Amino acid sequence: MLKRSLLSGLALAISLSAAFTAQADNEQYFPLQSYRVGPYAAGGSGFFGGFIDYLKYVNANGGVNGVKLTWSECETEYVVEKGVECYERLKKGHNGAPAAATNPLSVGIAYATLERSTADKLPLITINHGRTDSTDGSVFPYAFPLQLNPYSEVSAIINYIGQQAGGLDQLKGKKIVTLYHGSPYGKETNEVLQTLADKYGFKLTLLEVAHPGNEQQSQWLNIRREKPDWVILRGWGVMNPVALKTAQKVGFPADHIIGNIWSNSEDDAAPAGAAAKGYIAITTHPSGTGFPVLQGIQQQVVAKGNGDLADPKRFGTVYYNLGVVNGILNVEAVRIAQEKFGKQPLTGEQVRWGFEHLKLDDARLKALGALGLVQPLQLSCSDHEGGGAVRFQQWDGSQWKLISDWVQADRALLRPIIEASSHQYAKEKGITPRDCSQDS
Amino acid sequence: MEFFFEVLIGGLLAGVMYALVAIGFVLIYKASGVFNFAQGAMVLFSALTFVSLLERGVPFWLAFAISLAAMVLLAVAVEQVVLRPLVNRPPITLFMATLGLSYVIEGFAQALWGAQVHGLELGISDEPLELGGMLLSQFDIFAAVTAALLVLALSLLFNKTRIGLSLRAVADDPLAALAVGIHLQRVWVLVWAVAGFVGLVAGLLWGARLGVQFSLSLVVLKALPVLIIGGFTSISGAIVGGLIIGASEKLAEVYLGPVIGGGIENWFPYVLALLFLLVRPAGLFGERAIERV
Numbered sequence: 022m023l024k025r026s027l028l029s030g031l032a033l034a035i036s037l038s039a040a041f042t043a044q045a046d047n048e049q050y051f052p053l054q055s056y057r058v059g060p061y062a063a064g065g066s067g068f069f070g071g072f073i074d075y076l077k078y079v080n081a082n083g084g085v086n087g088v089k090l091t092w093s094e095c096e097t098e099y100v101v102e103k104g105v106e107c108y109e110r111l112k113k114g115h116n117g118a119p120a121a122a123t124n125p126l127s128v129g130i131a132y133a134t135l136e137r138s139t140a141d142k143l144p145l146i147t148i149n150h151g152r153t154d155s156t157d158g159s160v161f162p163y164a165f166p167l168q169l170n171p172y173s174e175v176s177a178i179i180n181y182i183g184q185q186a187g188g189l190d191q192l193k194g195k196k197i198v199t200l201y202h203g204s205p206y207g208k209e210t211n212e213v214l215q216t217l218a219d220k221y222g223f224k225l226t227l228l229e230v231a232h233p234g235n236e237q238q239s240q241w242l243n244i245r246r247e248k249p250d251w252v253i254l255r256g257w258g259v260m261n262p263v264a265l266k267t268a269q270k271v272g273f274p275a276d277h278i279i280g281n282i283w284s285n286s287e288d289d290a291a292p293a294g295a296a297a298k299g300y301i302a303i304t305t306h307p308s309g310t311g312f313p314v315l316q317g318i319q320q321q322v323v324a325k326g327n328g329d330l331a332d333p334k335r336f337g338t339v340y341y342n343l344g345v346v347n348g349i350l351n352v353e354a355v356r357i358a359q360e361k362f363g364k365q366p367l368t369g370e371q372v373r374w375g376f377e378h379l380k381l382d383d384a385r386l387k388a389l390g391a392l393g394l395v396q397p398l399q400l401s402c403s404d405h406e407g408g409g410a411v412r413f414q415q416w417d418g419s420q421w422k423l424i425s426d427w428v429q430a431d432r433a434l435l436r437p438i439i440e441a442s443s444h445q446y447a448k449e450k451g452i453t454p455r456d457c458s459q460d461s
Numbered sequence: 462m463e464f465f466f467e468v469l470i471g472g473l474l475a476g477v478m479y480a481l482v483a484i485g486f487v488l489i490y491k492a493s494g495v496f497n498f499a500q501g502a503m504v505l506f507s508a509l510t511f512v513s514l515l516e517r518g519v520p521f522w523l524a525f526a527i528s529l530a531a532m533v534l535l536a537v538a539v540e541q542v543v544l545r546p547l548v549n550r551p552p553i554t555l556f557m558a559t560l561g562l563s564y565v566i567e568g569f570a571q572a573l574w575g576a577q578v579h580g581l582e583l584g585i586s587d588e589p590l591e592l593g594g595m596l597l598s599q600f601d602i603f604a605a606v607t608a609a610l611l612v613l614a615l616s617l618l619f620n621k622t623r624i625g626l627s628l629r630a631v632a633d634d635p636l637a638a639l640a641v642g643i644h645l646q647r648v649w650v651l652v653w654a655v656a657g658f659v660g661l662v663a664g665l666l667w668g669a670r671l672g673v674q675f676s677l678s679l680v681v682l683k684a685l686p687v688l689i690i691g692g693f694t695s696i697s698g699a700i701v702g703g704l705i706i707g708a709s710e711k712l713a714e715v716y717l718g719p720v721i722g723g724g725i726e727n728w729f730p731y732v733l734a735l736l737f738l739l740v741r742p743a744g745l746f747g748e749r750a751i752e753r754v
Contacts, residue, residue, distance in 0.1 A: 058571050203727075229723040231726045233679055235679065236710075239468060239471075239472075243715060258674075259674060262580075266587060270600075272589050288578040292579065292581075292671070296587065
């Protein structure tokens with residue numbers, strides 16, 4: 022009896038194992054270094070909620086050419102060490118399904134895993150953030166600061182301020198203060214802002230806010246004394262609502278503060294209450310639930326009780342929609358790579374090729390139900406950013422309203438600065454840049 | 462000169478906010494000799510409970526009462542689960558226990574109420590008031606008055622009631638207090654509950670300014686230098702320490718920051734605290750320990 026039970030158990034184990042293997046044979050895996058607790062949990066839970074819901078939505082529609090998408094999460098708490106540990110644990114794939122790309126949504130973790138990603142041939146996706154010079158794919162073949170790198174971000178903001186003044190030539194003599202988070206992320210754009218100030222003749226004042234940013238009285242008193250025309254807010258987390266509240270305390274108007282891409286969510290404006298009314302911020306992706314892709318997620322995932330958000334009211338918010346956009350870009354890279362390498366699960370190296378040949382025009386975005394949600398973009402061997410445009414939105418006291426069309430960064434101006442930095446990196450690390458003219 | 466005074470007064474008012482958090486530490490340290498690292502997590506938990514109830518339609522004062530009740534329950538749980546089993550252990554053991562406790566409370570608070578950021582309006586305008594050419598925050602003035610009332614109430618509790626006498630007796634000599642019939646566990650629960658109340662008041666004021674979110678638990682980092690300067694056993698010391706830290710960090714940021722690079726508010730108070738430690742190790746109002754060697 023015992024022997025028969027053991028044999029039955031063994032047979033069951035073998036058949037289950039075979040089933041798993043068979044299942045994994047046709048699966049593409051996304052390792053998710055997510056963060057749902059800790060100081061930045063609001064951003065992490067929204068972003069990864071949107072990302073996962075999009076993957077579920079794709080699966081509900083047959084996967085990517087029949088290849089099912091699978092994922093598992095590893096909690097980083099936005100801590101670099103944990104992010105690296107998660108990377109090492111998940112990079113080899115899951116149940117035989119190969120890993121497509123990593124998406125840590127953290128500058129610190131991205132920096133810490135940059136060289137590992139290259140060595141492991143696994144794309145590192147840093148949508149709207151990351152190292153600016155990783156835009157140069159000839160030096161950073163596996164890093165992708167998709168849509169918007171930090172230099173493009175501030176360049177587009179200066180271009181918008183120029184538009185408001187009546188032209189970039191009208192910037193001469195204006196005063197602009199940049200209030201930035203005291204971290205590598207916050208400081209990333211200081212140099213290029215100074216370059217822009219020199220080019221256009223405006224006076225730039227850089228003011229640092231110590232992490233986490235819950236006290237800004239002195240900085241805003243300095244701003245009051247300076248009497249700038251505009252304040253650019255490069256914040257993160259709690260620093261953003263505190264900036265808006267303190268601006269109100271010193272009488273600085275919210276409609277002359279422009280938040281960057283990590284100061285643009287509902288979680289940044291709403292906690293500031295009335296002080297945030299009129300506040301302007303950039304975005305690469307509007308909030309809202311009206312886009313066909315979001316309607317599809319609502320009907321096929323959320324309404325069936327499979328949505329990832331703990332609080333369904335966050336559906337369609339800025340962080341959630343960024344997660345959906347990130348999902349679209351990742352899945353499109355897999356789809357494009359499948360056209361070259363076959364409709365099967367792909368290695369990280371093959372998916373990298375897909376990212377480098379990512380092309381989303383209006384027709385494709387319309388087909389995806391994401392026209393207006395994602396900006397048209399085209400990547401290449403030398404350009405791992407692809408877009409470089411933002412729209413401006415204004416907080417009306419309860420939600421964001423778009424107030425501009427796409428405003429493009431001055432990418433021609435930025436490119437030599439990016440290349441100088443990437444080539445310096447290549448020299449330090451002994452990297453021979455790829456010849457992108459030979460790329461196919 | 463007007464600008465200097467504006468920075469100075471703004472700093473003093475900010476210092477009162479730091480002192481509010483520091484008072485919670487002082488209460489527990491006075492009564493049990495425990496440096497409660499979980500005070501920041503208690504601030505987060507109380508404010509998150511309050512705002513989550515408010516968002517579910519619970520009236521303001523009922524939400525306040527329920528949040529306070531939650532803090533009392535937490536005090537009972539801490540006494541039963543953490544303090545009682547560790548009685549007579551070295552202070553460093555108790556400190557490490559509160560360090561662990563802070564992570565437990567933070568995780569529990571986020572698991573219970575979610576990780577999103579909540580706005581909190583207490584109905585106090587933050588439009589600036591112009592006095593003598595200087596802009597002063599109405600909200601900061603309200604916070605200062607609240608802190609003053611809180612200190613007054615705590616002073617009365619400690620100095621004019623039998624409960625206060627028990628608290629002081631336990632703080633002075635736990636064994637002697639036990640010998641005269643003071644119920645040590647009950648005193649611990651009481652003092653943790655009062656610290657919870659202080660945490661709730663601090664949580665509401667800080668939450669109204671920052672939004673109720675995880676970062677509330679980080680405000681303890683501002684309270685530590687306040688305690689070093691004011692002393693760990695004095696409520697008045699917490700207030701004076703708060704004022705010194707608030708004013709000096711703001712003046713340093715404005716006048717020293719541009720010279721040495723800005724963003725110095727995080728570490729400057731600790732430099733100041735270190736200097737105080739060299740001169741007055743027990744702080745301005747702390748009790749100097751006299752030990753037979």
